[in-house]
Structure formats: structure tokens, C-alpha cells
Amino acid sequence: MVDRARLAGLLARERAAYADLHPRSAAAYARAGNLFGRVPMTWMNKNAGGFPIHLDTANGARVTDVDGHGYVDFCLGDTAAMAGHSPPAVVEAVTERLARQGGASTMLPTEDAAQVGAELARRFGVPQWSFALTATDANRWAIRLLRAVTGRPRILVNSYCYHGSVDESLIVVGPDGAAVSREGNVGAPYDVTATSRVAEYNDLAGLERELAHGDVAAVLMEPALTNIGIVLPEPGYLAGVRELTRAYGAYLVNDETHTFSAGPGGATAAWGLDPDVVTIGKAIGGGIPIGAYGISDPLAEELLSRADLDLVDMGGVGGTLAGNPLSTAAARATLGEVLTDAAFVGMIEIATLFATGVRDVIDDAGLPWSVNQLGARVEYRFVSPAPRTGGASAAAADADLEDFLHVYLANRGVLLTPFHNMALMCPRTTAADVARHHEVFAAAVAELIA
Numbered sequence: 001m002v003d004r005a006r007l008a009g010l011l012a013r014e015r016a017a018y019a020d021l022h023p024r025s026a027a028a029y030a031r032a033g034n035l036f037g038r039v040p041m042t043w044m045n046k047n048a049g050g051f052p053i054h055l056d057t058a059n060g061a062r063v064t065d066v067d068g069h070g071y072v073d074f075c076l077g078d079t080a081a082m083a084g085h086s087p088p089a090v091v092e093a094v095t096e097r098l099a100r101q102g103g104a105s106t107m108l109p110t111e112d113a114a115q116v117g118a119e120l121a122r123r124f125g126v127p128q129w130s131f132a133l134t135a136t137d138a139n140r141w142a143i144r145l146l147r148a149v150t151g152r153p154r155i156l157v158n159s160y161c162y163h164g165s166v167d168e169s170l171i172v173v174g175p176d177g178a179a180v181s182r183e184g185n186v187g188a189p190y191d192v193t194a195t196s197r198v199a200e201y202n203d204l205a206g207l208e209r210e211l212a213h214g215d216v217a218a219v220l221m222e223p224a225l226t227n228i229g230i231v232l233p234e235p236g237y238l239a240g241v242r243e244l245t246r247a248y249g250a251y252l253v254n255d256e257t258h259t260f261s262a263g264p265g266g267a268t269a270a271w272g273l274d275p276d277v278v279t280i281g282k283a284i285g286g287g288i289p290i291g292a293y294g295i296s297d298p299l300a301e302e303l304l305s306r307a308d309l310d311l312v313d314m315g316g317v318g319g320t321l322a323g324n325p326l327s328t329a330a331a332r333a334t335l336g337e338v339l340t341d342a343a344f345v346g347m348i349e350i351a352t353l354f355a356t357g358v359r360d361v362i363d364d365a366g367l368p369w370s371v372n373q374l375g376a377r378v379e380y381r382f383v384s385p386a387p388r389t390g391g392a393s394a395a396a397a398d399a400d401l402e403d404f405l406h407v408y409l410a411n412r413g414v415l416l417t418p419f420h421n422m423a424l425m426c427p428r429t430t431a432a433d434v435a436r437h438h439e440v441f442a443a444a445v446a447e448l449i450a
Contacts (some may be wrong), residue, residue, distance in 0.1 A: 001367055002401060004447050009367045010447055011404040017411050018049035024066040025054040046418045048406035058085035060428035063415065071415045072433045074423035079258055082283035083338040083375070084426035090286035093333035104326045112328040115319060116284075120294055120337045123265035124256070124278045128300040129322035132291035133389050135257040135281025136164025139220060141317045142277050142293045143168060146251045148309055149302055152217035156210055156250070158201040160390030162227030163220060164256050164281075173206075173391055194255050200389040202233065204240040211248040218251040218277070223267035229393045229420055230372035230379040231386070233271075251299070253277040260284075262375035262426060263348070265339045270375065286338060288330035291322075343427040346375035350425045350434060354378045357438040365445045376425040403441035408444040409437070 019026060032038040037045050041235070044052050057064045061084055063073045076082055083090065098104060117129035144156055152373040155168040160182075163169040172344045174180035179198045181188060197216055199206035206288055210216065218405040223238060225231035242392040245252045254275040256266035260283050263270040268278055276299060281291035295303075303309060311317060337420050359379050361367045368388040373378050382401055387393035416423055423437065 004400075005450075007400055007404060008281060011400060011407070014404060014407045014411055015048075015050055018407050021069065021411060022049070022051075022053060022065065022067050026051055026130070028054045028066060041380075048403040048418070049410060053410065059370045060084045060086075061426050061430070069413065071410070071413050071414055072436055073415050074433075074437065075415045075417045076424045076426055077282070077287065078417050078419070078422075079261070079424060080282040081287050082261065082363070082426055083334050084425060084428045085287065085288040087286050087334070087338045089337035089429075090330050093329045094288060094326060097329040101325075105321060105324050108321055108325075109323070110325045110328055112332045114322055116292075116328050116331045116335065119332075120141060120278075120280075120284075120292060121334075124268050124280075124294055125265070126268075126275070126278045126294035127297050129292055129294045131328065132281070132293070133289045133319065133321055133327070134164060135291045137254065137319065137322070138165055138281055138291035138293040139163045139166045139169075139255060139277040142279055142295075143218065143220065143254055144315075144317055145295070145299075146218040146253070146277070148306070149299065150217040150249070150251070152215050152250075154195060154197050154213075154215045154217065156197040156199065156207070156216045156219045158221050158225065158330065158390055159198050160228040160394050161201075161220075161222055161225060161255075161358075162258065163222075164257075166220075167192065168386070169363060171196045171198045171221065172394075173198055173200055200391055201231055202237050202388050204237065204244065208244050208248075209211075211250060214248070215248045216248065218253050219245050220255060222255050222257075223259045223262070223271065223273060223401060224374055225390050225393065226374065226377070226422075228390050229381050229387065229396070230374050230422070231388065231390060231393050232351050232372055232374070232379065234388065238271065238273060246252040251276040251351065256280045257282055258377070259374060261347075261351075261377035264339070267374075279335055284334055285330045285341065286325055286334035288327055289329050290327040290429055292331075325407075338427060344376065348423045350376050350429050350431065351376045353431060354423055354425065354434045354437065357434060358441065361438060361442045361445055365447065365449055367449070378424075379412065379420060379422045381421070383386055395445075404448075405441070405444055408447075409440050412440045414440050 054066045055067045055161045064070045121127045159173040170182040170185045172182045179193045181192045195211040252275045259267040278294045313442045355378045368384045370381050370384040383396040
């Protein structure tokens with residue numbers, strides 16, 4: 001229903017306005033010649049305006065750029081700031097650790113780490129925890145452990161899943177149904193089809209077909225897909241995954257890095273799931289780098305009993321900065337005082353308000369779009385009904401339409417996650433913030449269909 005010529009004109013207009021609004025960001029970008037791609041990480045070049053907004057300040061659900069523009073932030077560091085930017089409890093805990101206690105990197109355990117492990121066990125129901133600096137590392141280390149205990153070489157993932165930059169996850173179901181390396185996979189050290197298997201999300205028959213080869217150590221999955229647009233489980237799907245993994249002797253790993261938005265214990269607790277391993281990162285540190293993985297008691301006992309596994313020195317599982325005093329202090333404060341059970345109730349209520357308002361705008365405009373909600377996270381898609389697989393979700397992407405909405409919103413003080421139309425709520429996101437998004441979103445839609 002969107003006229004493509006009209007869309008192209010609107011996008012060009014908004015990009016020109018963006019350039020006019022952000023001269024200092026443009027200048028900072030131009031000066032950054034010693035940064036690869038002119039940004040700290042090349043993914044920061046994923047922006048609708050042609051160059052990234054440069055940060056000045058951030059607090060709660062707000063950020064301000066170097067040009068002095070303020071924004072309602074629904075990106076929230078693509079989940080890393082789910083607790084909000086610089087929550088006071090985390091600032092206090094980190095300041096205490098650095099300024100008064102000292103010792104950001106000591107290679108010594110702290111009592112904070114044990115408290116965080118106990119809280120993660122309470123929330124996710126998996127009793128034994130270990131730390132990393134990112135969820136990518138947590139996934140990598142879990143994969144190594146599960147290959148070790150099973151003696152099996154392959155990892156099974158869902159097509160268009162998100163597990164950070166884990167090599168084994170960059171595999172998709174191709175057009176003919178065969179597994180292929182995901183397009184754009186940079187410098188893969190080996191053919192991913194030799195190390196991994198893949199099935200579409202919500203496809204139990206496809207999952208069983210791949211498990212039947214008997215060489216899968218673990219199924220690594222998000223309980224709901226999140227980084228290709230939110231794809232929610234169909235009734236009985238997740239129970240079927242658990243049944244099939246047990247039947248074929250494969251471990252089940254729930255990556256809750258993004259699905260933590262479903263509630264205090266992520267989708268694992270919210271939906272009553274029973275994985276062998278849980279991995280998580282980003283949000284639990286309140287903005288300070290951390291990752292973690294939790295494992296069942298039987299798995300922990302088996303691993304610790306294996307004299308042939310070097311879990312202390314050069315076994316490939318760990319890092320000198322993992323579990324550092326600063327990260328664990330931040331996680332203790334985040335889980336104990338910020339992303340509490342009560343906070344999630346409010347965040348999910350605000351997200352429901354967001355989802356309802358977006359649906360109203362879409363319905364009033366008569367657009368064939370859809371909205372999915374995953375606890376405190378909401379996403380709108382340019383297709384209806386919402387896709388049920390990762391492949392279908394990828395096929396529904398519309399880069400120009402997405403860029404138009406993102407730059408239109410940014411020009412009017414609203415930020416979404418740059419990689420998709422995702423909005424996340426933190427404890428300090430308000431109904432007024434949501435109303436501002438809806439006002440701007442409705443105006444954008446009105447211009448599209450005029």
C-alpha cells in the first residue's frame with residue numbers, strides 16, 4: 001500500500017533534514033579517521049540518516065547528542081541498557097567498587113559474584129553459574145562444554161537466530177531447504193555447514209530431521225527469535241523442542257540475552273521452560289559489560305569429574321576479565337535493585353501500552369502490518385500476519401521503509417533499535433514517552449499513505 005516513489009522522496013527529505021540537524025555529529029564522524037569505518041565498532045554504521053548520532057549524555061530513558069538534541073530512547077543499547085542509562089544503584093555500586101574498594105581486575109572472586117549466581121539461579125531455575133564479558137562468550141564457552149561431555153561435534157540453531165558473533169550460529173535454511181552460510185558471514189574460519197545444523201523456528205519436523213543425524217551436542221536457541229523481528233512460539237513448539245532434544249540426546253541451551261524482556265527470569269521462567277543451560281548477557285550488568293551461563297547440577301557434576309578436561313588453565317573456557325569485581329558489583333545492583341520482579345510488571349505494562357497504540361495507528365491507516373510483544377519489548381513489522389519463522393521474517397524486511405521510519409522518528413526525538421523496529425521499555429520509560437512515539441509514528445504513517 002506504500003507508493004515507492006513517494007517513499008523515496010520522503011526518505012530523501014528526512015535524510016536531508018537529519019544532516020541539517022546534526023552538524024556536530026557529522027563533523028565528529030568525519031574526524032574519526034583512525035577508527036575502522038569511522039566508528040568504534042563497524043555495526044555503528046547501521047543508521048538510517050547516513051552517519052551516526054554522537055552521544056553526549058544519557059540518563060534513564062533519555063539520551064542527548066552532541067548537537068544538543070534530546071531523545072526518548074527505545075533502543076536502550078539494543079538491550080544492554082534495559083535497566084535504563086546509569087541507574088543510580090549501579091552507579092553507586094560501581095563507584096564503591098572503583099573509588100573505595102578498588103580492584104577492577106584482580107583474578108580473585110568476590111562475594112558479589114556468589115550473590116549474582118544465587119539470584120540468577122532463583123530467576124532461571126538453573127543452579128550453577130559462571131561468568132563471561134559478553135553473551136557471545138557465554139555461548140561459546142557453553143558450546144565447548146557441551147561438545148566435551150557429549151563427544152558430538154555439531155551445534156543446532158534456528159535460521160536467522162541471534163547468538164552474537166558465535167561462528168556456529170551463522171547458518172540459515174536456504175531457498176531449497178538446504179543449510180547454507182548466512183549471507184555476509186565475514187571471514188568464517190571453516191564451513192559452518194560442517195559444524196552446525198539448522199532448522200526453522202516453529203518447525204518441529206525440521207528440527208527432528210536434523211537431530212536424527214545423531215551428531216548434535218546441543219540445540220542453542222532463543223525461546224523467541226528477536227533479532228530478525230520478534231517471532232513468537234506457536235502453541236506446543238517449545239515443549240516439542242524439549243521433548244525432541246531429550247529423545248535424541250542433545251542438550252538444550254536457552255539464550256535469554258534478548259528474551260530476558262519476557263520477565264524477571266526471561267522466557268524460561270515466564271513460559272515454564274526447562275533447559276539444561278541458560279546464557280545471558282548485556283542487561284544484567286546495567287550497562288557494565290557482563291555475560292553469564294548457568295548449567296544444571298548433573299551437567300556441572302559430570303564436567304567437574306572429568307580429569308581430561310582442563311577447566312583451570314588452558315582449556316579454552318574462561319578469560320582473565322570474566323567475573324571481575326566491577327562487572328559482578330554492577331550485576332548485583334542491577335538484579336537486586338533495578339530490574340526487580342516489581343520493575344518488570346511496570347515495564348511490561350508500558351510495553352503493552354506501546355503495542356496497543358501502534359496497532360491502533362496501523363489499523364486506522366488500514367496498513368497490512370503487524371505488532372508482536374515479548375514482555376517489555378515490542379516490534380512492528382511490515383507484513384500481516386506476523387511471520388512464524390526466521391526465514392519468513394527475513395523475507396518480510398523492507399530496508400527503505402524501515403530507514404524512513406527510523407530517520408523520521410530520530411528527527412523528532414525518538415530512537416528505535418537501528419537494526420529493526422524494536423522498542424524496549426526500561427523502568428524509567430513513561431506513558432508520556434510512549435505517547436510521543438505514537439504521535440510521531442502516526443504522523444509518519446499519515447505522510448506515507450497520503
